[in-house]
Amino acid sequence: MDNYYANPPSTPTSATTSTSRAPDVKKIGALFDSYKGGHCPKNSYRRGLTLEVPLDSDTGNIGIDGTLKLCEDLGVNPEDVVMLAVAYELKSPGVGEWTRQGWVDGWKNLQCDQIQQMKAAIAQLSSKLSNDTDYFRSVYNFTFDFAKTEAGQRSIPVESAVAFWGLLLPAGLKGRALQHMDMKTGDDGETVYTASRDPGWNATHSELWSEYMNEKGGKGVSKDTWMMFFDFVRTIDAKFEKYDADAAWPSAIDDFAEWAKEKLC
Known part of the structure; x- marks a missing residue:
């Protein structure tokens, strides 16, 4: 199936401006x-990501067909x-799946009970995702569990991770x-981030x-x-000259930094 999406805080973040009335939960429902409902064959996504998703209404959730129809109505590319x-925002449990509770609570928090309002909310979410570091990180962190295909998975397939990085970065x-x-580390031992004038990740x-x-990442991330x-990504310099090999980076990042330095010379 097409890979069209790539630990959230307990409360979704509203992206829309306040309205004169509270959203109607009956309309959202x-x-x-x-x-909800419909059938869809299990194909491969454009980026080669194969995921097990609900294909009909047996779960009581919206599945792939409903998701594609939603994207069509919203005027948004599913990818x-x-x-x-x-x-x-809607606490989706996985690719192409939406629960009633997450749907109702999410759209209510976003102040939406009709398609036109949802379109406006999505435009604001898009801007927020690109410009708000904290919000980007929340979505980024959420994506790891979202990408899992089985409960209890401790890693996600490399091809899945690469696909989602291809969306997020x-x-x-x-x-x-x-x-x-x-x-840098402050006097209190806490990590301090300051805007850099030097070029970084691109x-x-x-x-x-x-x-x-894809070549050396093994089977899972x-x-x-x-x-x-x-x-x-946020702190490495463009030439990787300031990379600290003694820092507590995962081995995959250590190995990449060494490999990439030769490519960037």
Whole structure:
């Protein structure tokens, strides 16, 4: 199936401006029912990601067909990274799946009970994802569990991770979410981030990372590697000259840094 999406806080973050009335949960529930059900064959996604997803209404959730219809009504490409932000807001349990509780609570928090309002919310979520570092990180962290195909999985397949990085990194680099930062330890022992004037991670580095992971990344990406890669991207200099091999980076990042330095010379 198409890979069209790529630990959230307990409460979703509203992206819309306040409205004159509270959203109607009955209308939100009716929309959920209109998208629930349908069948879809198990194919491979454009990026080669195969996932087990609900294909009919047996679970009581919206499945792939309903998701595709939702995207059509919203005027959003199913592979647009903003759908990851929507999945985060609605607490989607996995690719192409939406529970009634998450759907109702999520859209209610976003102040939406009709399609036009949802379209406006999605536009704001897209901008927020690219420009708000904290929000980007929340969606990024959520994506690791979202990408799992089985309960209790401790890692996600490399091809899945690469696919989701392919969605997330360009979004963060487009705005300020992945702005290059200098990282140092303060007097209190806490890590301090300050905006850097030096060039940092860019699209070329993203391509190198994908190349490296596809060739040498093994079978799976651990949660530790996934989480710490975010800080690595934000703090590494363009030539990797300031990379600290003695820092507590996962081995996958250590090995990549050594491999990439030769490519960047």
